[in-house]
Every structure is written in structure tokens, then in C-alpha cells.
Amino acid sequence: MSGNTDRRVRRTRQAIQRALVELILEKGYEPVTVTDLINRADVGRSTFYAHFADKQAVLFANLDEVAFLHPAPSADGPLFGFSLAMFEHVQEQRRLVRALLGRRGGQMVIAHGEQLLQAVIRDELLARGGRAGASLDLVVTCAVGAFMALVRKWVDGEIDATPAELDAAFHTTITPGARALLARA
Amino acid sequence: MSGNTDRRVRRTRQAIQRALVELILEKGYEPVTVTDLINRADVGRSTFYAHFADKQAVLFANLDEVAFLHPAPSADGPLFGFSLAMFEHVQEQRRLVRALLGRRGGQMVIAHGEQLLQAVIRDELLARGGRAGASLDLVVTCAVGAFMALVRKWVDGEIDATPAELDAAFHTTITPGARALLARA
DNA sequence: CTCCTCTCGAACAACCTGTTCAATAATGAA
DNA sequence: TTCATTATTGAACAGGTTGTTCGAGAGGAG
Numbered sequence: 001m002s003g004n005t006d007r008r009v010r011r012t013r014q015a016i017q018r019a020l021v022e023l024i025l026e027k028g029y030e031p032v033t034v035t036d037l038i039n040r041a042d043v044g045r046s047t048f049y050a051h052f053a054d055k056q057a058v059l060f061a062n063l064d065e066v067a068f069l070h071p072a073p074s075a076d077g078p079l080f081g082f083s084l085a086m087f088e089h090v091q092e093q094r095r096l097v098r099a100l101l102g103r104r105g106g107q108m109v110i111a112h113g114e115q116l117l118q119a120v121i122r123d124e125l126l127a128r129g130g131r132a133g134a135s136l137d138l139v140v141t142c143a144v145g146a147f148m149a150l151v152r153k154w155v156d157g158e159i160d161a162t163p164a165e166l167d168a169a170f171h172t173t174i175t176p177g178a179r180a181l182l183a184r185a
Numbered sequence: 186m187s188g189n190t191d192r193r194v195r196r197t198r199q200a201i202q203r204a205l206v207e208l209i210l211e212k213g214y215e216p217v218t219v220t221d222l223i224n225r226a227d228v229g230r231s232t233f234y235a236h237f238a239d240k241q242a243v244l245f246a247n248l249d250e251v252a253f254l255h256p257a258p259s260a261d262g263p264l265f266g267f268s269l270a271m272f273e274h275v276q277e278q279r280r281l282v283r284a285l286l287g288r289r290g291g292q293m294v295i296a297h298g299e300q301l302l303q304a305v306i307r308d309e310l311l312a313r314g315g316r317a318g319a320s321l322d323l324v325v326t327c328a329v330g331a332f333m334a335l336v337r338k339w340v341d342g343e344i345d346a347t348p349a350e351l352d353a354a355f356h357t358t359i360t361p362g363a364r365a366l367l368a369r370a
Numbered sequence: 371c372t373c374c375t376c377t378c379g380a381a382c383a384a385c386c387t388g389t390t391c392a393a394t395a396a397t398g399a400a
Numbered sequence: 401t402t403c404a405t406t407a408t409t410g411a412a413c414a415g416g417t418t419g420t421t422c423g424a425g426a427g428g429a430g
Contacts, residue, residue: 043408047409169320
């Protein structure tokens with residue numbers, strides 16, 4: 001048994017989740033209706049509501065499959081060493097990430113991603129001796145904003161670059177400032 | 186004649202625009218319906234559609250009143266000197282900016298703000314001798330992302346800081362990296 | 371005062387949502 | 401294989417939203 005449920009359940013849920021990704025890539029998240037979803041997934045209306053409360057629940061179900069944002073806070077290695085791995089991960093799952101985090105994706109997902117990333121960056125700065133406080137949080141916000149901006153533009157095709165190039169740009173821009181903050185502590 | 190139109194037109198348009206701001210602050214942008222708008226503005230349904238194509242048109246009409254994003258590219262003065270003035274401007278129009286750019290606001294507006302800011306920052310880096318190219322654009326993207334992240338969190342009340350503190354954080358984080366880029370040119 | 375424009379409000383078709391229900395089909399276990 | 405369990409179906413429904421239309425009436429400009 002893969003999963004622990006009825007095969008029909010697995011099939012249905014997967015069909016719906018797949019359909020959402022396809023439709024987001026075609027029209028963006030907001031315009032997608034539940035009716036679209038059940039047509040594309042070829043599933044009965046009542047079946048849909050037996051599995052998901054609404055459109056957004058499907059979105060979040062997909063979200064779990066792209067939760068590549070949980071590196072341990074590291075005090076050694078290069079500062080913000082996590083970023084290259086993340087860019088590479090995004091590239092592998094480009095299709096899914098594009099649907100979820102791109103301009104056509106849902107706002108909630110971006111907010112969720114920002115929160116995860118915020119924790120990662122904050123923990124890393126603290127692990128390297130940053131002093132908790134308002135000014136550290138402001139720097140964290142800047143770093144999160146910069147990273148997410150790169151990812152969004154990248155998956156939307158507004159930027160053509162390799163993961164290594166993105167990583168380099170992120171470090172060029174953010175690392176000196178972050179070091180300055182740490183040195184001040 | 187203030188404006189150049191019928192007084193009724195002015196009154197109607199203003200009532201609708203005001204209503205949208207109020208409603209966004211109460212429920213966020215997406216949940217606001219045209220029916221909500223015409224009730225709050227106390228305006229007939231057909232009247233609404235005589236002035237605006239849809240909800241989003243009202244949003245953009247409001248947007249013009251907060252277009253504080255047009256500083257001339259400056260090659261002298263401190264790098265990214267525009268930012269303090271912008272943070273102060275945001276504080277003055279906090280109510281409106283909060284409705285438009287905050288978490289409850291529309292995605293389109295944020296995208297629009299990012300585009301304006303991107304041009305500003307890009308021009309400034311070019312005016313200071315930055316070499317146009319992919320790696321400059323990547324840095325610009327980071328700077329825009331960082332700035333917008335600060336503004337969003339600020340107007341949403343997730344950050345409690347003065348414009349000067351925000352400005353300082355922005356410069357601490359971004360300026361060293363930007364200088365490094367310019368030095369490389 | 372008069373003409374012209376704007377507003378009103380109701381009614382409309384079209385669409386979307388989320389729920390219900392009885393009939394049918396697939397599944398997993400004995 | 402058989403059989404009880406569970407999932408799916410498809411249609412129908414009430415409630416809400418959108419954008420349009422139209423005649424009647426109110427308001428402003430000159």
C-alpha cells in the first residue's frame with residue numbers, strides 16, 4: 001500500500017492537485033474555479049468537496065510537496081549557505097514552484113514561503129552571534145524580501161540565470177550588509 | 186470648477202474610491218464585492234458601472250493618489266538617498282498605503298509599485314556608473330524586494346519603527362552590496 | 371427656467387459556490 | 401470469489417456575485 005488509503009482516494013486527490021497546477025499555469029490562481037478543477041480532473045462535484053473544503057485547500061496540499069525550506073541553522077560554512085541549494089531545488093521543481101510562487105500563483109503561498117524563510121535566516125544570524133532585536137529583524141526582512149524577489153522573477157521567466165548566478169547575486173547584495181550587522185554585535 | 190466635471194460625477198467617484206479604501210482596511214481587497222462598494226458608497230449599481238469597469242479600476246484610480254515614486258535619478262548625495270523620503274511619504278499617507286500595499290491589499294498594486302521602484306533603483310545605479318547587464322538587474326531585484334518587504338511589514342504593523350530606522354536598516358543591508366557592485370564596474 | 375446629463379432602482383441572465391441525496395461503482399478483506 | 405464497506409457520480413438546489421439594460425426622476429450648467 002502506497003499511502004494508507006483507498007486507491008480511489010489517492011487517484012482522486014492526485015487528479016485534483018494536478019489539475020490545479022495545470023490550471024494555475026494556464027490562467028493564474030485566482031481565476032481558477034472549482035468547476036474548472038472538477039472538469040479538468042474529471043471528478044464529480046460532490047467528490048471534490050468530499051476531499052477539499054475549497055480551492056485554497058488544494059493549494060496548501062500541493063504546498064507540502066515543495067517544502068524544501070528547512071535547512072538547519074548553521075554557524076559554520078559560508079554565510080547564507082542555504083541559498084544555492086534552494087535555488088537548485090526550485091529549478092528541479094520549476095513547474096510546481098512556478099505555479100505556486102509565481103506571479104500567477106496565490107498570495108497566501110508567497111506569504112507562507114516568506115514566513116518559513118524568515119525563520120531560517122533569522123536563526124542563522126542568531127547562530128552567528130547576531131543580537132536579537134528590532135534591527136536584526138529589519139535586516140532579516142530585507143534578506144527575505146530580496147531572496148523571494150529573485151525567486152519570483154526567476155520562475156516567472158523575467159530573469160534568465162543559473163542557480164549559481166542567482167546565488168552569487170543574492171550574496172553580493174546581502175552578505176556584506178549582514179556581515180556589517182554581525183560585526184556590530 | 187475644481188476638476189473639470191459635473192459635481193455629481195466628482196461626488197460619485199470620490200464616494201466609491203473612499204468606500205474601497207474603507208472596505209479594504211476592514212476585510213482586505215479580494216473579499217470586497219461590487220455590491221459592498223455600492224452599498225458603502227450609497228450609489229446605484231448602474232451608476233457604479235458608469236464610472237468603473239470593475240473593482241480593480243477603482244483600485245487603480247486610488248493608486249494615482251499615492252504615486253510618490255518618482256524621484257529623479259541622482260548621481261550625487263548618498264546612495265539610495267530616495268528611501269528616507271519614501272518611508273516618510275508612506276507614513277503620511279499611511280491609511281491609503283496600508284490599504285493598497287498591505288497584506289490585505291491587491292497583488293496588482295504591489296506589482297505596480299515594484300515596477301516603479303525598479304526603474305528608480307536601476308536608474309540610480311546606472312547614473313553612478315553601474316554597467317547595465319544581467320548582474321546589475323539581479324542586484325536591483327534584490328534591492329526592490331528588500332525595500333518592498335520593509336514597507337509591507339511596516340504598514341501591516343508587523344514592524345514598529347520610525348522612517349529613519351527603516352531607512353537605516355535598508356541602507357545597512359543593501360548599500361554595502363550595491364557599492365561592491367559599482368566598484369566592480 | 372430649460373435643457374442636458376447623471377443617478378436611481380429594479381430586473382435580468384449568466385456564472386460560481388457549497389450542500390444534499392439516492393443510485394452506482396470500486397475496493398479490500400475474508 | 402463473495403460481500404460488506406466505502407468512494408464516486410450526477411443532478412438538483414439555494415444563495416450569492418457580476419455586469420447589463422431601461423425608463424423614470426433628480427440634479428447641475430448656462
